Amino acid sequence: xxxxxxxxxxxxxxxxxxxxxxxxxxxxxxxxxxxxxxxxxxxxxxxxxxxxxxxxxxxxxxxxxxxxxxxxxxxxxxxxxxxxxxxxxxxxxxxxxxxxxxxxxxxxxxxxxxxxxxxxxxxxxxxxxxxxxxxxxxxxxxxxxxxxxxxxxxxxxxxxxxxxxxxxxxxxxxxxxxxxxxxxxxxxxxxxxxxxxxxxxxxxxxxxxxxxxxxxxxxxxxxxxxxxxxxxxxxxxxxxxxxxxxxxxxxxxxxxxxxxxxxxxxxxxxxxxxxxxxxxxxxxxxxxxxxxxxxxxxxxxxxxxxxxxxxxxxxxxxxxxxxxxxxxxxxxxxx
Amino acid sequence: xxxxxxxxxxxxxxxxxxxxxxxxxxxxxxxxxxxxxxxxxxxxxxxxxxxxxxxxxxxxxxxxxxxxxxxxxxxxxxxxxxxxxxxxxxxxxxxxxxxxxxxxxxxxxxxxxxxxxxxxxxxxxxxxxxxxxxxxxxxxxxxxxxxxxxxxxxxxxxxxxxxxxxxxxxxxxxxxxxxxxxxxxxxxxxxxxxxxxxxxxxxxxxxxxxxxxxxxxxxxxxxxxxxxxxxxxxxxxxxxxxxxxxxxxxxxxxxxxxxxxxxxxxxxxxxxxxxxxxxxxxxxxxxxxxxxxxxxxxxxxxxxxxxxxxxxxxxxxxxxxxxxxxxxxxxxxxxxxxxxxxxxxxxxxxxxxxxxxxxxxxxxxxxxxxxxxxxxxxxxxxxxxxxxxxxxxxxxxxxxxxxxxxxxxxxxxxxxxxxxxxxxxxxxxxxxxxxxxxxxxxxxxxxxxxxxxxxxxxxxxxxxxxxxxxxxxxxxxxxxxxxxxxxxxxxxxxxxxxxxxxxxxxxxxxxxxxxx
Numbered sequence: 001x002x003x004x005x006x007x008x009x010x011x012x013x014x015x016x017x018x019x020x021x022x023x024x025x026x027x028x029x030x031x032x033x034x035x036x037x038x039x040x041x042x043x044x045x046x047x048x049x050x051x052x053x054x055x056x057x058x059x060x061x062x063x064x065x066x067x068x069x070x071x072x073x074x075x076x077x078x079x080x081x082x083x084x085x086x087x088x089x090x091x092x093x094x095x096x097x098x099x100x101x102x103x104x105x106x107x108x109x110x111x112x113x114x115x116x117x118x119x120x121x122x123x124x125x126x127x128x129x130x131x132x133x134x135x136x137x138x139x140x141x142x143x144x145x146x147x148x149x150x151x152x153x154x155x156x157x158x159x160x161x162x163x164x165x166x167x168x169x170x171x172x173x174x175x176x177x178x179x180x181x182x183x184x185x186x187x188x189x190x191x192x193x194x195x196x197x198x199x200x201x202x203x204x205x206x207x208x209x210x211x212x213x214x215x216x217x218x219x220x221x222x223x224x225x226x227x228x229x230x231x232x233x234x235x236x237x238x239x240x241x242x243x244x245x246x247x248x249x250x251x252x253x254x255x256x257x258x259x260x261x262x263x264x265x266x267x268x269x270x271x272x273x274x275x276x277x278x279x280x281x282x283x284x285x286x287x288x289x290x291x292x293x294x295x296x297x298x299x300x301x302x303x304x305x306x307x308x309x310x311x312x313x314x315x316x317x318x319x320x321x322x323x324x325x326x327x328x329x330x331x332x333x334x335x
Numbered sequence: 336x337x338x339x340x341x342x343x344x345x346x347x348x349x350x351x352x353x354x355x356x357x358x359x360x361x362x363x364x365x366x367x368x369x370x371x372x373x374x375x376x377x378x379x380x381x382x383x384x385x386x387x388x389x390x391x392x393x394x395x396x397x398x399x400x401x402x403x404x405x406x407x408x409x410x411x412x413x414x415x416x417x418x419x420x421x422x423x424x425x426x427x428x429x430x431x432x433x434x435x436x437x438x439x440x441x442x443x444x445x446x447x448x449x450x451x452x453x454x455x456x457x458x459x460x461x462x463x464x465x466x467x468x469x470x471x472x473x474x475x476x477x478x479x480x481x482x483x484x485x486x487x488x489x490x491x492x493x494x495x496x497x498x499x500x501x502x503x504x505x506x507x508x509x510x511x512x513x514x515x516x517x518x519x520x521x522x523x524x525x526x527x528x529x530x531x532x533x534x535x536x537x538x539x540x541x542x543x544x545x546x547x548x549x550x551x552x553x554x555x556x557x558x559x560x561x562x563x564x565x566x567x568x569x570x571x572x573x574x575x576x577x578x579x580x581x582x583x584x585x586x587x588x589x590x591x592x593x594x595x596x597x598x599x600x601x602x603x604x605x606x607x608x609x610x611x612x613x614x615x616x617x618x619x620x621x622x623x624x625x626x627x628x629x630x631x632x633x634x635x636x637x638x639x640x641x642x643x644x645x646x647x648x649x650x651x652x653x654x655x656x657x658x659x660x661x662x663x664x665x666x667x668x669x670x671x672x673x674x675x676x677x678x679x680x681x682x683x684x685x686x687x688x689x690x691x692x693x694x695x696x697x698x699x700x701x702x703x704x705x706x707x708x709x710x711x712x713x714x715x716x717x718x719x720x721x722x723x724x725x726x727x728x729x730x731x732x733x734x735x736x737x738x739x740x741x742x743x744x745x746x747x748x749x750x751x752x753x754x755x756x757x758x759x760x761x762x763x764x765x766x767x768x769x770x771x772x773x774x775x776x777x778x779x780x781x782x783x784x785x786x787x788x789x790x791x792x793x794x795x796x797x798x799x800x801x802x803x804x805x806x807x808x809x810x811x812x813x814x815x816x817x818x819x820x821x822x823x824x825x826x827x828x829x830x831x832x833x834x835x836x837x838x839x840x841x842x843x844x845x846x847x848x849x850x851x
Contacts, residue, residue, distance in 0.1 A: 164564065
């Protein structure tokens, strides 16, 4: 197991290098000058030149990449933002990342539990109204664009709950972990905790609906397949009650494809968070990336994208490891 | 428990939680909440390059002089009075007494000298990495303490000097705070203004609190929260729900919706900007004045205003907005006459298959929120005089790159004033010396250049006015760019507050909550 882990982690290194290099080159091949973005329309050529030199933008791209990677690897330094001058990007990312993780986890929770529940229900009640209703819902779910759903939820329930942001702006919450729900609990602020939930609910539903639909569909088909197999018949023949058959023998075996799906969905959620965050003014990585893109802040964009890429790789690794717990037949490192 | 009851339990629990959340929601509104499209990037006046940053900075810092309550006329602020030498190059300012910065540092002549040295001396160790408006202050030779006064020595007389002193970049900073915070001064602002920073969480909120030691009349509202809300619809929704009090720069198309919503109103103010249609004078047939006249005659500004700007603009007679031009003279509106336009176009020899071309930038700006619709309108009008128009759009950065190649045809651009003076329109946009910079039509007319340059140094308002009238006359007859409209700035606000917008600045201190 440890060897397997080590091997997987090592394999991720060249992958991340490749990702960082591609981002680095791609961003710089898009037309437009970061210096223009930084100084606005009203700067003179002399000032432009000065800034270009100061930030090393006149150096060849490989040299720029080399300097960037060196600082990143030796000091964990993503560089300083061009636009928010003097701000180290590492600090900025650390500030924005928890909000995105919090939203993603909430959406994940909603979609995994809701999806599995809906999937099982329609599998065991195949052909009933529950089945049809949940499959129509699942179909709708996969077809709805996330920002549209977000706006719709906002218009419908914004008044009753909250129309965006992490917390009522008049609350001042001391920042310990950066996760609103955790911080409010740590500081014993119940009123703020409820307000945090109020703010989290709609974006989490907006972001989680599509994955929920996907998971529901895959759970249904996976369950149907498993429930038709011989060992389920054996289990029933043993006289086990229906719940045990479904939950212990059925679901556990149906879980592998669901888990794979959920892992992939996590990547989708990180991407979808960008759009959801815009609609709900959620101050996370999505907002940060969009801000950086519109300001053409190279350093900020590549830092943020790289962090998301690392997270994606780690989540996939975690999913692979989880397989072993779900299915005892899978054992790593003993081949 | 069987599966069915589990499902019911989960559903009920969900409903229960949502109900709890809805019913425990309480209204909190002691602060004024101001929603805007994006967050600030800096709070150091020297680093400010755009309106979003200026909005906050203007309320935290004060200048030697400022604009009057409802116009751009200059009135004293930190300076109580001033004199100028006969040749107009030496200005002495008497300063207000008993004023302190937010950190307790006394405001005095040294602080003024410190502030301006940061702006004009490129070797100054406290100067930030970027000073976008540094060039604007270049005409200042040096700033010195003289007893309790402060003296500005200018390289040459400059009629726009006081306007420039009122610019956000010239907000007086606390020398102690700058030295204490160094590079992070832009996160820890310290001025003499009516509000000071309480807390800033990037992309989340920026909170200002009232400066209780303020030397002037204290603002009525204790706390102001600036809230970045990227999505315009979300912002309006927040306003409807009473979660924010002001949404600035709403889409012109939303004006009607807001006006029809009970409890909301629209606050609009003529803004110091211009949207114009430019011609590349280095390219045929755009270099032919008859061609340009034909285009000018084909455009009906009232119609453009109604169709594209939802009636929220003012038809332009000049590149300089009327609020700045008002003391200079009267100009007649541009003529709209399709027949005459055809006549003018007849004087131009065009290739048989000629198709005119127009470029625009896909980037909403106050004066050009929907550039594609302006382009469509022009296309439609030119068709009426028998001219086909091809529309090309570029993303903002790509557009700036393309313009640098000097191969552009007609183009849609605009400008917002930095300071309220005709010079800030004529010089950067049309003077021959700005050709590689912002004068994208490459207009270079000796007589025009001379009038504009002279006016810059002329201190007699009458003579200045005469020079600008000459410049405007040349501009209107040569039409290197065709002024279209001046677009109003529109904010939506709650009926719960009293708010009258200033033409150029976002001023928080006059805002009050209405008594219920």
